[in-house]
Amino acid sequence: MSAVSDANQVLSEDVRREIDHWLAKFPPEGKRSAVIPALHVLQDSNGGYLTNALMDALAEYLDLPPVQIYEVATFYTMFDTKPVGRHKVNICTNISCMLMGSDEIVGHCEKKLGIRLGETTPDNRITLKVEEECLAACTGGPMMVVDGHYHTHLTPEKVDKILDELE
Amino acid sequence: MSEQAEASNPDLVTIEVDGVEMQAPKGSMIIEATDKADVAVPRFCYHRKLSIAANCRMCLVDVEKAPKPLPACATPVAEGMKIRTRSERALKAQKGVMEFLLINHPLDCPICDQGGECELQDLALGYGRGVSRFSERKRVVKDENLGPLIATEMTRCIHCTRCVRFLDEVAGTSELGGMFRGEHTEISTFVGRGVHSEMSGNIIDLCPVGALTSKPYRFTARAWEMLSHASVSPHDSVGTNLQIHHVQGAIKRVVPRDNDAINECWIADRDRFAYQGLASDERLTEPMARIDGRWRAVSWDTALELTVDSLRATAAEQIGVLAGPQATLEEQYLLGRLLRGLGGKNIDSRLRQSDFSDQFERPAFPWLGLPLEALDTRDVTLVVGGLLRSEQPILNHRLRKAARAGGRVAYLNPMVQELTYEADQFAVAPEQLVPALAALVLAGAEAAGKSAPDGVVELADGQAIGETEKNLAAALVQAERGLVLLGSVAETHPQAATLRTLAAHLAELGNNPHGVVAEDAAAVGAWIAGALPHRQAGGRACDQAGLDATGMLREHLDTYVLFGTEPELDCHDSALALKALAQANSVIAVTPFVTDAMRDYASILLPASSFGETAGTLVNTEGRWQRFPGVAAPPGEARPGWKILRVLGNLLELDGFGYNAADEITDELEALSGGLSAAAMSAGSLASSMPAPVSEGLQRIGLVPLYSGDGLVRRAMALQQTDAARDVRARMHPDEAAAQGLADEHWVLLRQDGGDVRMPLVLDDAVPRGAVVVPAGVRETAGLGAQFGRIAVRKA
Numbered sequence: 001m002s003a004v005s006d007a008n009q010v011l012s013e014d015v016r017r018e019i020d021h022w023l024a025k026f027p028p029e030g031k032r033s034a035v036i037p038a039l040h041v042l043q044d045s046n047g048g049y050l051t052n053a054l055m056d057a058l059a060e061y062l063d064l065p066p067v068q069i070y071e072v073a074t075f076y077t078m079f080d081t082k083p084v085g086r087h088k089v090n091i092c093t094n095i096s097c098m099l100m101g102s103d104e105i106v107g108h109c110e111k112k113l114g115i116r117l118g119e120t121t122p123d124n125r126i127t128l129k130v131e132e133e134c135l136a137a138c139t140g141g142p143m144m145v146v147d148g149h150y151h152t153h154l155t156p157e158k159v160d161k162i163l164d165e166l167e
Numbered sequence: 168m169s170e171q172a173e174a175s176n177p178d179l180v181t182i183e184v185d186g187v188e189m190q191a192p193k194g195s196m197i198i199e200a201t202d203k204a205d206v207a208v209p210r211f212c213y214h215r216k217l218s219i220a221a222n223c224r225m226c227l228v229d230v231e232k233a234p235k236p237l238p239a240c241a242t243p244v245a246e247g248m249k250i251r252t253r254s255e256r257a258l259k260a261q262k263g264v265m266e267f268l269l270i271n272h273p274l275d276c277p278i279c280d281q282g283g284e285c286e287l288q289d290l291a292l293g294y295g296r297g298v299s300r301f302s303e304r305k306r307v308v309k310d311e312n313l314g315p316l317i318a319t320e321m322t323r324c325i326h327c328t329r330c331v332r333f334l335d336e337v338a339g340t341s342e343l344g345g346m347f348r349g350e351h352t353e354i355s356t357f358v359g360r361g362v363h364s365e366m367s368g369n370i371i372d373l374c375p376v377g378a379l380t381s382k383p384y385r386f387t388a389r390a391w392e393m394l395s396h397a398s399v400s401p402h403d404s405v406g407t408n409l410q411i412h413h414v415q416g417a418i419k420r421v422v423p424r425d426n427d428a429i430n431e432c433w434i435a436d437r438d439r440f441a442y443q444g445l446a447s448d449e450r451l452t453e454p455m456a457r458i459d460g461r462w463r464a465v466s467w468d469t470a471l472e473l474t475v476d477s478l479r480a481t482a483a484e485q486i487g488v489l490a491g492p493q494a495t496l497e498e499q500y501l502l503g504r505l506l507r508g509l510g511g512k513n514i515d516s517r518l519r520q521s522d523f524s525d526q527f528e529r530p531a532f533p534w535l536g537l538p539l540e541a542l543d544t545r546d547v548t549l550v551v552g553g554l555l556r557s558e559q560p561i562l563n564h565r566l567r568k569a570a571r572a573g574g575r576v577a578y579l580n581p582m583v584q585e586l587t588y589e590a591d592q593f594a595v596a597p598e599q600l601v602p603a604l605a606a607l608v609l610a611g612a613e614a615a616g617k618s619a620p621d622g623v624v625e626l627a628d629g630q631a632i633g634e635t636e637k638n639l640a641a642a643l644v645q646a647e648r649g650l651v652l653l654g655s656v657a658e659t660h661p662q663a664a665t666l667r668t669l670a671a672h673l674a675e676l677g678n679n680p681h682g683v684v685a686e687d688a689a690a691v692g693a694w695i696a697g698a699l700p701h702r703q704a705g706g707r708a709c710d711q712a713g714l715d716a717t718g719m720l721r722e723h724l725d726t727y728v729l730f731g732t733e734p735e736l737d738c739h740d741s742a743l744a745l746k747a748l749a750q751a752n753s754v755i756a757v758t759p760f761v762t763d764a765m766r767d768y769a770s771i772l773l774p775a776s777s778f779g780e781t782a783g784t785l786v787n788t789e790g791r792w793q794r795f796p797g798v799a800a801p802p803g804e805a806r807p808g809w810k811i812l813r814v815l816g817n818l819l820e821l822d823g824f825g826y827n828a829a830d831e832i833t834d835e836l837e838a839l840s841g842g843l844s845a846a847a848m849s850a851g852s853l854a855s856s857m858p859a860p861v862s863e864g865l866q867r868i869g870l871v872p873l874y875s876g877d878g879l880v881r882r883a884m885a886l887q888q889t890d891a892a893r894d895v896r897a898r899m900h901p902d903e904a905a906a907q908g909l910a911d912e913h914w915v916l917l918r919q920d921g922g923d924v925r926m927p928l929v930l931d932d933a934v935p936r937g938a939v940v941v942p943a944g945v946r947e948t949a950g951l952g953a954q955f956g957r958i959a960v961r962k963a
Contacts, residue, residue: 052358065341070357074346132349 010057015045019061031062035072038062039079048088049080077132085120085127087166090145092131096138105142108156112163126166180246185253191244198226198239201252208252209261209290211268211375212327213240216432218336223327225268225290227260228252236260258294265294268325270301271350272376279323281377284390287325308353314361315888316368316436318385324378326352330370337433338364339567339587354378363890365560365873368439372422372432383443383885384420388412397424398795399785400438401493401778402880404685405429405539405561406787407438411779416800418442418779428540429787435560436889437873437880442778444882445799451761451774452803462766467804473771475818477726477753483510485725489716490516490698491732492687492877494808495783496792497832499689499698501812501824502730507703508821512713513724515700516693518732519655519686519871521739521953523715525664530846531706532694533658535788536682537650543568547575547646549639551604551670553654553684554584557873557891559788562684577639579603581656581868582898582940583933591639596866596938597955601662602630604669607640611676614641620672622853626665644677651681656870658686659739661955671850682847684788687876691786695840705839720747729756731775731808733878735764735949742920742952757811759801760878764949774805778879781807782829790845794833865903867919868934869943869954876944895947897960898931898940907960914963917941920952925963 008016022037035058042054050073059066073079077090091109093102106117109128113121120127137143140152144159151162179190182197184206191200196219201208212223221241228239231249236257239250251257269291276282308321328345331354335341342362346355356362362370371381393412398421400407408424421442423434454470455462465473478486488506490499499516506514517523542548542565555563563586570576570588577591578584581600584592595603605626612619614637643649651674657666667683674681685691689698697704700713714722720734720743727748734744748754748768756769759777782797797807809829816824826832874880874892886892897915899907909915911930916923917939926947934940943954951958 065335067341067344067357070346071344074357075348 007057007060010053011042011061012045015041016061019058023062032064032068034062035064035069036076039069039073043079048084048086049082051081055081077129080127083120085124087126087147088129089126089163090129090131090135091117092135092137092141092143092145094131094134096134097141097143100141102142105144105154105156105159108159109163112160126163180244180248182244182246182248182250184250194243196240197228197230197237197242197244197248197250200244201228201239201250206252208239209294210240211286211290211325212329214329214332214373216337217329217332217373220328220332223268223325224264225261227257227264229254229257229260262294262296265291266296266300269295269299271306271322272325273305273322275323279320279377280318280380280385281323281374282389285377286375306350311355311359312361313356313379314363314367314890315885316382316440317362317371318380318382319378320380321353321355321378323376324354325376326354327375328354329373329375330354330379333370333373334362334364334367337369337564338366340364342367343370361890365437365556365891366433366435366564368436369423369433381420381439383440388414388419393419396796396798398779398798399793400434401688401785402435402437402441402876403559403561404688404690404788405559406688406785406789406791406793407434407561408793409434409438411442411798413779413798416798418445418799428538429791430561433561433564437560437876437883437886440886441880441883443884443886444879445759445777445779445802447760447882449760449762449882450802450805451758451772452805454774454804455761455772457770467806470771470773471814471818474755474773474815477755477771478509478728478819481726481753484512484713486511486513486728487714487719487722487724487726488514488698488728488730489518489719489732489734489738490514490689490693490730492518492689492737493778493879494689494692494698494731495781495829496692496696496786496836497783497829498730498781498808498812499692499696500704500832500836501809501816502728503697503699503704504823505812505816505819505821506728507697508816509819512709512711513700513719514698514713515716515719516689516698518716518734518738519659519954520663521659521661521717521955522663522665523717525667525848525851526699526701526715527708527712528848528851529667530848531843532691532786532790532845533683533685533788534691534790534845534847535684536652536680536847537789539565539787539789542566542650544572544648545569545574545576545646545650546648547577547639547643548650548652549577549579549607549643549673550652550654551579551666552581552600552657552660553578553652554580554582554656554870555654555684556584556586557870558655558686559684560873562788575639575642579607580654581938582870582935585933591635593636594933594935596935597660597868598866599630599935600657600660601626601665601669602628603632604666604673606630606632607636608669608673608676610637610640611644611673615644615676617676620850620853623669623672626669626853640673643673643679646677646679649674649677649679651679653681653683655684655686658683658690659954661953665853667848668851668853671848672853674847675850680847682788688785688787691788691790692784695786695843696836704836705841706843717743720744723747723750725751726753726755727751729754729758729769731758731777731878733758733760733762733765736875736881736944736946737877740920740953740956741943741949742922745950757808758878759805760882773811774801774803775811776801776805776807780805781809783809784833792837794830797829864919864957864959865899865907866938867951867954867956867958868938868940869948869951869956870940871944872942875942881944895942895945896927896929898929898934899938899960900932900934900936901930903934903936903939904928904930909960909962915960916963917948917951917958917960919956919958922950922952924948924951928960
């Protein structure tokens with residue numbers, strides 16, 4: 001009772017409506033399937049990252065133990081549990097991209113932005129994410145994903161242009 | 168049985184393990200068959216009581232026709248399957264897995280508490296390489312504080328997830344999870360909330376490595392230097408089976424002993440960690456006597472002489488014996504014989520109870536009504552006046568299993584408990600418990616199409632009940648396997664007799680069993696051993712009943728004998744107990760512990776044994792007798808309780824106190840109790856119940872907290888540091904508080920029967936209106952009146 005009202009305070013009506021939209025796609029016993037889309041909704045509504053309060057509210061809203069939300073949120077690199085910059089840059093460093101020179105791309109970005117992988121620029125503009133897995137664009141390596149958009153066949157010049165265009 | 172008949176059983180399949188043919192149930196896993204046949208298959212994540220994770224891969228075996236080794240824990244058996252557990256392919260796979268597991272595992276066995284009893288260490292000996300091929304850095308994981316009970320060293324974790332699955336599937340609290348991924352995986356709460364389950368200690372046993380170890384125990388002994396003896400838990404009436412590990416008589420730790428009929432392989436935290444109380448500063452280690460108004464240590468001879476003089480100087484009817492919640496059957500039996508030998512009658516063990524009006528009609532002993540194991544498969548269970556999660560955690564675990572299997576569990580209680588499973592919870596203030604139960608009986612009678620027993624309508628007193636309650640009553644009378652249980656709150660309630668009769672009627676409407684969950688470890692034994700005012704040993708009725716616990720305290724007797732009890736904490740009415748003891752001429756306390764309060768009212772202190780220090784027998788709530796040996800030596804001059812009573816019997820020149828061993832006493836009592844059989848209370852007529860005299864104030868709900876039930880638990884340091892123990896506050900519904908002009912976190916003054924107590928108030932909508940939860944059994948509230956009485960609350 002009190003738990004649900006807490007969730008309602010933390011989760012806005014729009015957010016709840018969007019979560020409900022996803023919940024409706026799964027049978028009640030499979031509501032854990034809605035955790036990933038719901039976390040996306042929450043993350044997008046909160047400047048690109050999740051807070052403990054948001055995850056707890058979601059757990060209450062879905063009537064799941066909070067650890068089951070934390071497990072999902074920490075497992076996937078697409079979720080951030082610490083504050084991030086306005087733009088997320090994921091450079092693929094998996095095998096195909098590595099063979100095509102992703103190290104050079106990473107090095108270039110780090111030098112250009114003055115930060116290491118996993119860090120955010122002091123002006124809060126860009127976060128260079130640590131990408132664990134293959135981003136499934138091996139034919140275009142080296143590649144990176146910027147705010148969900150794929151950029152392939154990267155060169156330092158191409159990277160400069162893409163990064164410079166970010167607000 | 169012929170092999171032919173077995174082979175044709177359609178539920179079995181025939182498999183071959185390492186060339187030996189065997190049969191296994193269809194759908195079971197290979198590892199179950201190999202375990203049954205004592206074929207060793209290495210494993211870390213598999214546990215027979217937990218779900219299958221198959222994530223450690225250590226149990227890979229070679230299955231004929233399979234293209235690669237298969238995990239034995241997750242591969243179902245099939246007809247004609249040929250399994251080789253020691254073939255080259257199997258061993259190669261197992262060794263490969265071991266090499267991966269050891270990549271990140273630290274080589275710190277010499278300083279690891281698990282060393283010597285570590286599953287990884289053991290298996291590494293058989294499957295590991297002599298020299299590691301891994302020359303890179305090992306990972307390091309930051310430790311997390313899980314609370315006062317469990318120590319962590321998470322760098323050692325191999326991610327078997329047994330702890331995660333236990334907390335999720337058995338404890339139901341889901342407090343740990345596997346965070347992050349791949350090489351960065353960490354078992355953690357992620358937010359640092361700690362682990363608070365009342366059964367959390369089991370993850371220490373489950374952990375196959377030294378990642379989770381016991382905080383109170385660690386670094387105090389090594390596995391190979393300890394001896395292990397079987398014992399039984401004295402902290403509730405479940406009779407949980409334990410194994411005590413000790414070094415030369417010093418208890419180092421307590422672990423579960425498997426018994427599927429009682430506790431399976433789990434124990435509650437208080438069963439595991441309460442032994443710490445044995446080393447309390449308040450331990451009484453020498454006999455003491457008040458001589459000329461001053462406390463002096465005296466010899467046993469002097470102390471016993473003084474005791475005998477004191478008992479002889481008192482008229483037998485002026486002696487009152489109060490036996491505590493952990494007394495063994497033998498101690499209870501000797502206490503009864505001692506008192507009756509002197510011609511006395513006043514002895515009671517039901518210290519928390521307050522309604523004795525039906526004591527003559529009650530059966531041989533309070534009985535659960537069915538075996539513990541049968542709780543798992545109940546369709547509909549109604550618990551009246553029982554907060555099982557704190558009263559009997561193992562019983563609660565069994566009901567949780569019933570609920571998870573689709574059974575319906577309902578509680579009628581003075582407050583809503585925090586549960587880890589679906590249950591209907593009806594909460595009414597204590598004085599409404601009888602009307603609410605009567606209303607359920609009416610609804611049940613209606614659903615069964617029978618007329619309600621006489622008197623129920625009057626008891627229901629027009630109490631309206633909702634649709635859920637009606638639905639429950641109907642489900643209960645129609646259930647194939649229904650059950651009505653009375654918990655400790657019901658047993659200690661001022662109208663307990665009426666509750667018992669109503670429960671019997673409700674059960675009878677659907678031909679269901681009903682029973683009582685005995686309120687402490689000694690509660691059933693007292694009836695068998697005759698530590699009651701109206702029953703002698705073997706359950707025989709007394710010619711003339713003596714005073715019950717309340718009566719003894721009300722009558723202000725001349726001499727009290729306290730056996731293993733602190734009456735101000737163990738009795739239903741603390742104020743009454745303190746008053747009675749203060750005016751007594753002589754108070755003889757046979758006790759493992761001594762407190763300032765006790766020094767105030769006692770005249771002679773005889774140091775007695777506690778848990779693990781005496782041989783004895785406890786009878787659990789199913790009526791199961793369980794004998795256990797004395798393992799540890801009582802400290803200093805303290806002696807086993809039965810020996811003290813034996814010597815007293817001899818000094819008082821009573822016949823038949825020549826026992827040489829506790830077993831002789833048990834055998835004697837067993838012969839006496841031959842005719843006793845477990846029976847449930849019959850659904851007798853409803854005595855016109857006396858409504859409690861209504862006085863000013865709110866109704867007190869005097870619940871005994873999880874770690875306050877007996878003297879040992881109350882002194883167990885680590886348990887007392889848990890959140891559950893530290894939260895000693897009054898609880899009130901927000902609306903009630905508003906009506907009383909009180910707010911959250913206010914300090915309130917509680918006044919009851921001349922006792923004054925100040926404590927913080929917390930608002931909690933689990934408490935019904937018109938009532939306030941004020942814990943009993945804790946020092947903070949000693950001196951207050953009855954656990955279920957009226958209490959005045961105002962802002963402090």
